Amino acid sequence: MSENDFENTQNSSDSVSIExxxxxxxxxxxxxxxxxxxxxxxRALTEEVSAAQIENGELxxxxxxxxxxxxxxxxxxxxxxxxxxxxTKTPFFIATVMEIFDDEVLIKLxxxxxxxxxxxxxxxxxxxxxxxxxxxxxxxxxIMDILSQSTDVxxxxxxxIQSPNVSYDQVGGLGxxxxxxxxxxxxxxxxxxxxxxxxxxxxxxxxxxxxxxTGKTLIAKxxxxxxxxxxxxxxxxxxxxxxxxxxxxxxxxxxxxxxxxAPAILFIDEIDAVGGTRTFDGTSGSAxxxxxxxxxxxxxxxxxxxxxxxxxxxxNRKDLLDPALLRPGRFxxxxxxxxxxxxxxxxxxxxxxxxxxxxxxxxxxxxAKETKGFSGADLNAVAREAGIFVLRRRGDSVTMKDMKxxxxxxxxxxxxxxxxxxxxxxx
Numbered sequence: 306m307s308e309n310d311f312e313n314t315q316n317s318s319d320s321v322s323i324e325x326x327x328x329x330x331x332x333x334x335x336x337x338x339x340x341x342x343x344x345x346x347x348r349a350l351t352e353e354v355s356a357a358q359i360e361n362g363e364l365x366x367x368x369x370x371x372x373x374x375x376x377x378x379x380x381x382x383x384x385x386x387x388x389x390x391x392x393t394k395t396p397f398f399i400a401t402v403m404e405i406f407d408d409e410v411l412i413k414l415x416x417x418x419x420x421x422x423x424x425x426x427x428x429x430x431x432x433x434x435x436x437x438x439x440x441x442x443x444x445x446x447x448i449m450d451i452l453s454q455s456t457d458v459x460x461x462x463x464x465x466i467q468s469p470n471v472s473y474d475q476v477g478g479l480g481x482x483x484x485x486x487x488x489x490x491x492x493x494x495x496x497x498x499x500x501x502x503x504x505x506x507x508x509x510x511x512x513x514x515x516x517x518x519t520g521k522t523l524i525a526k527x528x529x530x531x532x533x534x535x536x537x538x539x540x541x542x543x544x545x546x547x548x549x550x551x552x553x554x555x556x557x558x559x560x561x562x563x564x565x566x567a568p569a570i571l572f573i574d575e576i577d578a579v580g581g582t583r584t585f586d587g588t589s590g591s592a593x594x595x596x597x598x599x600x601x602x603x604x605x606x607x608x609x610x611x612x613x614x615x616x617x618x619x620x621n622r623k624d625l626l627d628p629a630l631l632r633p634g635r636f637x638x639x640x641x642x643x644x645x646x647x648x649x650x651x652x653x654x655x656x657x658x659x660x661x662x663x664x665x666x667x668x669x670x671x672x673a674k675e676t677k678g679f680s681g682a683d684l685n686a687v688a689r690e691a692g693i694f695v696l697r698r699r700g701d702s703v704t705m706k707d708m709k710x711x712x713x714x715x716x717x718x719x720x721x722x723x724x725x726x727x728x729x730x731x732x
Contacts, residue, residue, distance in 0.1 A: 472527060
């Protein structure tokens, strides 16, 4: 067979084999079956991809969760390490600095009162002062830290952080009293050079005394608003404590806080609760009150100067106060806050009604005449009760009738309170 014949034979066999496998030789049923199989495989692969994607998302979520758990464990490990360090480090002792020499410091340990001559860390050499509380290590008693002064929490809450927003203009009929308070309390703090120029010591304290409701506490509120100083207020009853020594300690802490925050004004309301004439009836309560007052006397005029700390006090019963409390040096001025006269009552009524919608028939001058014996607090109650009458009838303005009815009501309530408390006749 020649080479050409062989090629022809090969081509013919290839054509035959192609014809056997070509699409035109497949039956329609066979093609439909193969298409279904392909679609089935595609669906299966799609489901596998979806399942893989879901599984991948779950794995990512688990990875994030495990990462958070690992971070929480790391934070807990750090906390425990810090706690272990705090529990295993050398404890410090508390001491008080007694004297400071060139390169040594004399301290007294708390608890056993043992005095030790020691050294201090270089960081604290320039800041140490006698009387400071310090922390020392237990090995060489070297000063490692300076501690803040210990102050009773009850003393800290007496500091007035926000002023009561009362001005002198809101105190009616007491111009002379306000002038004396300014001269005694404010001027020594704001203009001390005036006293130095004259060559006199500024007054150290002022006692306001007078009947109930005359405006003693209101004046203190105005001073707290106007004075550019720390204002610390307390009641005399706050100093009367249950346990022995607690009242004296509280007084000491209050004055220490006032000195640390100077310039400061210390206001003691109802001082007769702790500053009455010293007596002893054999009870521990009487002894504790006396002990508290002795500490108060020592703080007001003792060996330790008060610095820029001015004292204000208020009482309804000046006659009950101990003579030692009233002497110059403690309260240099005792100012009476009297019951308001007619002109003062008119001024007070104008203050309390200036924001009220008054009818044209309201005559404040006539009301000032009819309210003889009323205190500033009573006149404030008159204005408030008149407003209540207007609200009760759903009116728009206060009439003269409302004011007169309010005067009658306040007078009636005042008489009822006097009958129920006969001891008020001595106030």
